[in-house]
Every structure is written in C-alpha cells, then in structure tokens.
Amino acid sequence: MVEALAMRSWARFDWDNRTALWAEAACAAGRKALQDPGLAHWYQCENTWFAGVDALPNDATGALGDIPLEGAALEAIRAGLGPIPPLHAAQLSVIFPGYPRPRANESEAAFGYRLKRDSAHVDGLLAEGSQRRRHLREPHAWILGLPLSDSHPDAAPMVVWEGSHKVMAQAFRNAFLDHPPEVWGEIDVTEIYQTARREVFDSCPRVRVHARPGEAYVVHPLALHGVAPWSAPDGPGRMIAYFRPECPGGIADWPIS
Template sequence: MVERTRQEDGFVVFERADATLRWAQAACEEGLRILSEGGERRHGGTWFVGVDALPNAPDGSIKGIPLNGPFMEAIEAPDHWHRAQLSVVFPGYPRKDSAESDAAHRFRRDRDAAHVDGLLPEGPQKRRHLREPHGFILGLPLNVSTASPLVVWAGSHIIMRDAFTAAFDGKPPSEWADTDVTDVYQAARKSVFETCDRIEIHAEPGQAVLLHRHSLHGVAPWGDAAGDMRMIAYFRPLTGFARWL
C-alpha cells in the first residue's frame, strides 16, 4: 500500500473526489460493455491491453460525464484528450504467451514488466527508441480491487531523466526518435532497481494517480487477491520532444 505521494518521488495519489468518481463509474460501464464484446487478451488471456479503447470525447468526458477532479490543477490538460487505454488484468496474471521468451516472461513476473512509457521496442532485437513523448501519465481506477496494483519506483524519474539527458546531449530534438537508447535505458533501469524503493499503489474509483512521464513503472502479478478483474483507465497525452526532456 502506498504511504507517500511526494512529488519528488515521481507520483501523486489524489484523494477521492465525487467528480472523479462519477467519471469512473461511467467509464466502468463502458469498460464492461467493451469487454463483453471480446477483444485481444495477452499473457494467457490475463491482460486486456485496451489501447485507445474507451470512447471518451475529445474533452475527456464519457457518456456526458466531464473528466474532472483535483488532478486537473496539477496538469496542463491537452486541448484534445485521446481515447483512454482500458487496462484490465484478470486472475493469474501474468501467464506466459506461447510467443513470449522465457526471459521476457520472467521480467514481467519478477520485475512487474517495469518500463518507461513511450520508449518503443523495435525490430527482432527490441531496440528502444523514443517514439511517443508523453506529457504525463494519468491513471483512473474504474473498479475496487487490490489485485495487480500499479507499481512505481520512487525517484526513478530523476535517474531516467539524467540518463536520457546524456543520451540526447548534442542532438537536436528532431533526431531523438531515431536515437537508439536501449543500452542507456537498460543501465538506468538497473540503477533504479538497485537504489529506488518499489512502491505498490492501491487506489479506488474516485481517486487518481499521476505519474511523472520518466517514472519507471509496471504492473504487479495478480497474487492471491480476490475478485475477477482489475480495471484502470490511462491517459498519456503527447507533448513535444524538447518538452519531454
């Protein structure tokens, strides 16, 4: 259970607000409808990725319910909200996919699939490039569940920022997307594992979790928690490359 929400740790958990709860309830209804229609599940059927799955409007509202809450005072809201990800985890997560390597599965199981958003693995060797510079990561829990919580490494955003600052030094932002940052990223991630506290964040509908865009984060295994799913909506609005760093 998270006990601290200091901004220097790279995340803030906002207290429950009625406006946020109304949005989460509407989004949960849509989420259940989307799940009933099927869709691809990964990791042995234990994760519905749901990228761009929620049908929220460009102003962030869903089913006419505005996207609002205390978190709005802590962000620079985009002019156009993208369709939110509907991330749903099911009991047994993570099972091993047939096409998944043993090493990749172990990393997902033992290291929560820790990653920095926007660094996309490409090609057979899964080399990392900054293709999607996000402004922030906003998580909105849609159901009550203690299973598979969001995990963040406190202070990791500072280590990652310093590593990317060095990696892009002397390069114009127009070249950053084509810069292979795999080795720098993996070395920084190793340093994070060795020096930063791993924090599990448990939040309920009506709350919101705001992550710094450079924070190393992931999803914990399901464990022995009760329930039939854990559902969270995520917004990751894009920003400019220079502003990302």
C-alpha cells in the same frame, strides 16, 4: 502535485465526487468493451490481461457522453503542468486472477522480467525490429490513472520506483545532449535505458499504488513503472483507465531537463 512528482515520481489524489461520477460511467463502458468482439485481440497473457489500448469511447476532453472528466487530479495538472491537451481514447487495463501468464510469442527472458520485475518500463520507448532496439517515439506529458473498480490492494496494482524519473532523466540527457530534438527519436537508447533501469532497481524504492474509484494518481512520464503479479484472493478483475497524452510541443518538450 508538482512537488510530489519531482520528489517521488508520482502523486495521489483523494476521492472526488466528480472523478467518481466519471469512473462509474467509464466502468460501465469498460464492461461493454470487455465483451466487444472487435476488441478481443486485447486479451493478452493467456486472458489474464485485457490491455485495452484506446478502448474507452471518451471524447478529446475525456468526457463520456455528458459526464466530464474532472476532479482534483485534473485541476492539479492544469495548475502545475499546463493546459490539458486533446486526449486520446483511454486505455482500459483490466487484470484478472492468475496474472501474469506468458504473452503470445514472449521469450522466456521477457516473461521472467514480467514476473520478477513487473515488466517495468518507461512509456514511449518503443522496442523495434527483430532485435527490439529502443527508440523514443511517444513523448508523453504525464500519465493519469483512474481506477474504475474496487479491488484488493494485491490485485496486480501498478508499481512505481520512487525517484526513478531522476535517474532516467539524467541518462537521457547524456544520450541526447549533443543532438537537436529533431533526431532524438532516431537515437538507439537500448543500452542506456537498460543501464538506467538497473540503477533504478538498485537505488529506488518500489512502491505499490492502490486506489479506488473516485481517487486518481498522476505518474511522471519518465518514471519506471509496471504491474505487480496478482497475489490477491480470486475475484473480479481490477479495472483502471489510463491517459497518456503526448507533449503538446512534441519531442522537444519531453521533460529531461
């Protein structure tokens, strides 16, 4: 897995019965979450996307009730990247036919980027203030995607720009080189990030990542990734759970070296 992340920015894992059992439990919990009035604010893009941040009721090990979060992907993370830190409640990302539609208060330019560039981003670089300036606030260790429903390959899959983590790592090394990690989060990286994205679009292949329940994929935390528009026939929404734990050592462990 480490080799795949180093070369391609992502790694895929074949069907595993342990992962499939977790996905079944998570899908049932996800259906309840979609109907929970307390989570209704996560319906975005004119109800074509349920963003579902922290929407699944897993514990800090990832378990749902007595169903542990296990499988080949978890074993590979432990073997290649180290112990799994305490996990947050998983994001439940559900996309429906018609995605994307404009998000509330989304500018025309931002919606155009969502439509034409899959809203491609690097996680953890938060846009702040009225000018939407980017700062590193959430240094993720890795991204784990766990499909919870069978879906058509064109039902708004995740997309990843292969090798993009290398471009991004170089850009952020240049930005942070002369500064201690304690101040990295205060450095405005807006222009550096935008320039690096353009380089990625020009030089890195865009790939669609499709998987079924019981399979999994891990994405490098510096990889440029997004969600493709729904181009499949109409059908039920596609449901994926995501874990993005922060680096155990904080911002100093963000993998730019």
